Amino acid sequence: MDFPLYHLDFLGNRLLIAIVAITHVVITHALAVGGMLIIACMERKGLYDPEWDRFAKKTLFSFFLITTTVGAMTGVGIWFSASLVNPTSIASLIRVFFWAWFTEWICFVTEVILILYYYLTWDKWVNDRKRGHVRLGFNLALTSWLTMAIIVAILAFMMDPGNWLTDKSFLSGFVNPIYLPQLAFRTPLAMVMAGGSTFLVLAFTQVSDDFRKKATKFISKWILAWLPFLGLGSYWYLQAIPDSMRANFNVALTTQEFTSWYKGVLYTIVIAILFVLLLTLKGIKTGRLSKAVMVTPFIIFIIFMGQFERSREFIRKPYVIGNYLYANGFRKDDYPLLQRDGILKHAPYVSIREITEQNKLAAGREVFNLTCTRCHTVNGVNSVVTKLSHMYGSNPWNVETITNYLAVMHQTRIFMPPFPGNEKERQALAKYLISLQYSQEPFEGVQVIGISTEEDKKETR
Incomplete structure (x- = not known):
């Protein structure tokens, strides 16, 4: 062990990282990667309906406020907590992905600048310039996705380094066997989570009943449109997981702790789909029931993301970097x-x-x-x-x-x-x-x- 070790005995080191990392992932996926795209789409609808423009701006303010505060702090928190808990893993990843992280940092800085510019110019770019502002929103969404796309390569590498174990090249480490399948899973997941987050904003925003009905249908269709891609990405991702990790997954399914979680997630997904269908077909009048129904998908997606990240960490064991570095920090x-x-x-x-x-x-x-x-x-x-x-x-x-x-x-x-x-x-x-x-x-x-x-x-x- 090359570094002194920090230990938090009551909470536990791995739970410390889990709390920070899952909070960060929920925010970045839902509010940044998926959130910026759905906002740009709503702003585009606002070219023909001013109420859509006002709602899109309010949604952007909520997402912007959280991503640039809690999102940014937990991003730094992942570095800080991981460096304390398992410094060998961070040192190993930096040696392999230095230039990838450097590029991701450039994308992140660009993303922060664009989201500030996007929000501050919302009411200034009007008339003929408004279409340019919509394009700015789509560029922001692309930058947010690129940030995730780079980080996903590192997360996938930790599960299966692939040919890097023999040739030790950056390219083979980046384009590892699980990279594209995991990216194909996380991208639609981010879009679905963005829909749930937009529902949350809609539930607590004062709008006309007519617009609430239109927004409810749009967000519901958005979620339903991305769900098939999420299913396909999930299947591809599952097939790409190494056999050893599948064995760990089977072990997890035999424990009451994991089984109860998986059943809970399955039940809540079914409930979410039923709620979305209900909202799409019927619409819901304003009131407490409407707010409860709109908040439900957001809660469900957070539970799903938390359990997914927890399962991914579990099946990766006994390694923190597949076939290279054990979870105890020894190569x-x-x-x-x-x-x-x-x-x-x-x-x-x-x-x-x-x-x-x-x-x-x-x-x-x-x-x-x-x-x-x-x-x-x-x-x-x-x-x-x-x-x-x-x-x-x-x-x-x-x-x-x-x-x-x-x-x-x-x-x-x-x-x-x-x-x-x-x-x-x-x-x-x-x-x-x-x-x-x-x-x-x-x-x-x-x-x-x-x-x-x-x-x-x-x-x-």
């Missing part, structure tokens, strides 16, 4: 060296190099920090204590049993990386894990680097 090619010498010998930010009987417990804590805390907490979310309690019950845990389990855990739980260290480190880790059965001491992670034995602690007082 696959480094395993033979680490399993021979041990990880403590090669980790720069540890205080113990050689394990003895006197320091075995403290060494086990160091090993736990290096190998387990990317995914697990001690007593928080995805707690290792809870996992072991389910496996071994409340009776005293056995060192030999846990040591043996650590050697084969990746075979019984295929989404977990193999243990990267040697035999002594497995025994030390097992001893530390057993100490947690009755310990209430919080795990502070990076804050206690350099303090590993009682003698060390006394010296720091």
Whole structure:
């Protein structure tokens, strides 16, 4: 491990990233990528109906405000949290995709400039210039999509690097086997989410009953038009997923946690389609029922996106970069060296190099920090204590049993990386894990680097 490790024991490192990343993805997909296109289409309708123009501007203001504040902050937050939690993965991706990220940054800056210009000139470009303003909106939509298209290549690379594993070229990394299928899935998904977000704006905007009926039909048709493409993209994406990830997906479907989520998403999608059909065929008069119906698709699409991202992260395990970097931050090619010498010998930010009987417990804590805390907490979310309690019950845990389990855990739980260290480190880790059965001491992670034995602690007082 080349970097010091941050650990948030109550919330968990992976949940920290999930909260930031899913918030960012929902905003960028719904309000930027899909949102700018539906706004440009509504502004085009406004060339012939001023009420469409007013509603399009109000929608743009809502989307503009959120994307340039929460969207931008969570975008930076992804970099910050990922650099803390798994710095090796970010460093590896930067080495491969430096120029792609540089280009994406240029697209993002262009997107911000265009959205500011687009909003500020809305009421100034009138009459003959109004068509030029509509074209500006479509250019903004294209720039937003290009930003996503570049990032999707990196997300797909993390699932399946393809030929990059052998030739290490930027082009093979960018045009990886899952890139186009995932882009074909995310593009219509963004458009569908944009429709749900526009419904949300319409629900809380004062407009005439006649316009509300027209807008409801337009947004409903927009969603229905993109749904077939979303289905085709989903199928293509599913077929492109490697067999190992399909196995993880099957594992997920056997757990009550994931099964209940999938059923919930399926039921809500069916309900959403029925609501959209109802709105398309009948229209709904203004009132509380109308607002509830319009808000429903937005909520459903957020749930769907959250579960999709959660499932994508799960099936990618045990890797954070497919067949290259494990989720624990250790490179696959480094395993033979680490399993021979041990990880403590090669980790720069540890205080113990050689394990003895006197320091075995403290060494086990160091090993736990290096190998387990990317995914697990001690007593928080995805707690290792809870996992072991389910496996071994409340009776005293056995060192030999846990040591043996650590050697084969990746075979019984295929989404977990193999243990990267040697035999002594497995025994030390097992001893530390057993100490947690009755310990209430919080795990502070990076804050206690350099303090590993009682003698060390006394010296720091």
